[in-house]
Amino acid sequence: MKILIKNGRVIDPMNARDGVADVCVAAGKIVAVGAAPADFHANRVIDAAGLVVCPGLVDLSVRLREPGFEYKATLESEMLAAAAGGVTSLACPPDTEPPLDEPGLVEMLKFRARNLPGPRVYPIGALTQKLDGKLLTEMAELTEAGCRAFTQADAPLTDTQVLLRAMEYAATFGFSLWLRPQDVSLARGGVAHDGAVASRLGLPGIPTLAETVALATILQLARETGARVHLARLSTREGIAMVRAAKAQGVAVSCDVAATHAHLSENDLLGFDSHCHLMPPLRTLRDRDAIREALRDGSIDALCSDHTPVDEDEKQVPFGESAPGASGVELLLPLTLKWAREMGVPLLQAIDLITWKPAQILGVAGGHLSVGSCADICVFDATAEWVVTPRTLASQGANTPFLDHAMQGRVRYTLIDGHLDFEAH
Amino acid sequence: MNLQLSADGRLRHLLTLDGLPRAILTQILDNAESFMDVGEREVKKVPLLRGKSIFNLFFEPSTRTRTTFEIAAKRLSADVVNLNIATSSQTKGEAILDTVDNLAAMNADMFVVRHSQSGAAHFIARHVAPHISVVNAGDGRHAHPTQGLLDMFTIRRYKGAFHNLTVAIVGDVLHSRVARSQIHALTTLGVPEVRVIGPKTLLPVGVEQMGVKVFHSMEQGLAGCDVVIMLRLQNERMKGALLPSSQEYFKFFGLTPEKLALAKPDAIVMHPGPMNRGVEIDSEVADGPQSVILPQVTYGIAVRMAVMAMLAGGAAA
Structure with a gap:
């Protein structure tokens, strides 16, 4: 599975990177941040324009x-x-x-x-x-x-x-x-x-x-x-x-x-x-x-x-x-x-x-988007507003002091080991 | 706490005196005055709450408070059911909300609640249907609003007004829901100086932020007081390393005639009961001319009638 995350604002603190770039994922690894390799043909393209792409x-x-x-x-x-x-x-x-x-x-x-x-x-x-x-x-x-x-x-x-x-x-x-x-x-x-x-x-x-x-x-x-x-x-x-x-x-x-x-x-x-x-x-x-x-x-x-x-x-x-x-x-x-x-x-x-x-x-390897590292990636909309309710939470526990509070920032995609494990609909 | 006031500012529940406007406190005291003579009549009843069902829900044992609530409700012609849940379904593991739901299904109009946990009355009030009122008859260390109100009623009867008084509350403020309700009522009604007196182990952190002056000596704290309120000291306080012994406590914080002499000559002495004679108060003071401890009990009925009548939408007698 090859995934191309296009045009997102890539924020990668470990590599001190903050700027628009494409992220290419293949075989569970990050293979490129920036220009895709010539032979990279994605099975799935995620349009991340206006979104933030950061380490999981x-x-x-x-x-x-x-x-x-x-x-x-x-x-x-x-x-x-x-x-x-x-x-x-x-x-x-x-x-x-x-x-x-x-x-x-x-x-x-x-x-x-x-x-x-x-x-x-x-x-x-x-x-x-x-x-x-x-x-x-x-x-x-x-x-x-x-x-x-x-x-x-x-x-x-x-x-x-x-x-x-x-x-x-x-x-x-x-x-x-x-x-x-x-x-x-x-x-x-x-x-x-x-x-x-x-x-x-x-x-x-x-x-x-x-x-x-x-x-x-x-x-x-x-x-x-x-x-x-x-x-x-x-x-x-x-x-x-x-x-x-x-x-x-x-x-x-x-x-x-x-x-x-x-x-x-x-x-x-x-x-x-x-x-x-x-x-x-x-x-x-x-x-x-x-x-x-x-x-x-x-x-x-x-x-x-x-x-x-x-x-x-x-x-x-x-x-x-x-x-x-x-x-x-x-x-x-x-x-x-x-x-x-x-x-x-x-x-x-x-x-x-x-x-x-x-x-x-x-003491684990993740937490950054270096080329060659595991593709653990979070793509989120920093400005999306949503309200915390038992229905908007996936957790079985809806016990939070923020119930009915408005939040800004919502995850759109979560990649773990190169798999799209979560996708907001 | 908006939970206890309706949108148009009327009393929906009585959970705490913290944050209740002065006008409402005064109105309760005024209405209580009008109920004072009901107890003297040959037929000690008014029909204000005829047909209403009041449940005394006591999750913690109490004789005195439960009895005065019961008498107050009966004098208003309500039907009263007493439930000592400390000894019934709670021990079988039934959740509070299930108990409350079951009683609501029996068409309850009002719950009078006592519970060992602070906030229990709030918790029930948030849960019940809109037509049901909740009266807090004591929740943990948090509040005992009707006791606070009857103490204000007593003070007003003996002192006439609040704006020129110095009031001292003596003893175990830390564990006392009564003290907290008294402090809120006294400061709301405009008493210029409210004092608390006790050893550091029995005063809550930051109590000054409730608008009181802190004293650790009876000699300084009682000087010039118009009202001296003694709090009950429970024996279990000795176990928690809060105090060494009741004898030492009495020596330094018990109210004796000598210590009372430091207050104003016309000072009154109050106690929410039940008293520990020889622990927080000397019998000579408790039974002496300055004691208004028994009138407090009598006034408690009128004040509770006033509260229940207001909650049920009625007013005065």
């Missing part, structure tokens, strides 16, 4: 909900949703049932995913057995089975000695740990940012300290052990400042934020909308603005969707009883574009945060 998105956190939570979402539904969101590679956290703590489970997931259309699925292995925070998993075996990194996801790791050992062990092999900094005791019982809004609404709070205290521990251990640490889902201004300082001192850390947190704040909780029950919690406007600025100045390395489809029954309860999380893999691109528009950030820089930079964190 790399999303660092997409919950596929299999195995164990098929009532919330299935591999089929969520991989389709990811493709519809322009995502061609995704990292899948291990908080499934059972958790991804054994090579067999990882191989099974990879096998299931490989036989479905949609993005490349990169499992993140459980850091501890059953995610219970006590015993290490067989990290080397899990890596051979296909795990790209190790994490507790949102499961607590209360024992700092276990964390130290995990870092030492991971550092032995050069494995990455992805950690969401949240002190378990300080966050206990909380459902919202511990601030003026939670006080007003009478919601138990999760203080900023829950993030900064955990960060201080993680950064100190990372410095000491030399382990590669990726800090997932930062949420506070203070936390960002700590990571910025650690990076300046040469600590090997990277970090990401969820796209929701670049736009929303605690103020969005005022009507008790359980769709705004997220983990980490939406924090103050000051925190949100710090996130937006840190994305601009490069202190934050990547944006992800933190896609968490939740069964509607788990949201149709009072705020504090609702399951946290938002569906978002289809909103990653429009929310990134919205941030870029509002901040006056060029598209080249914005797209870097959802393609090349996360690809490096995940």
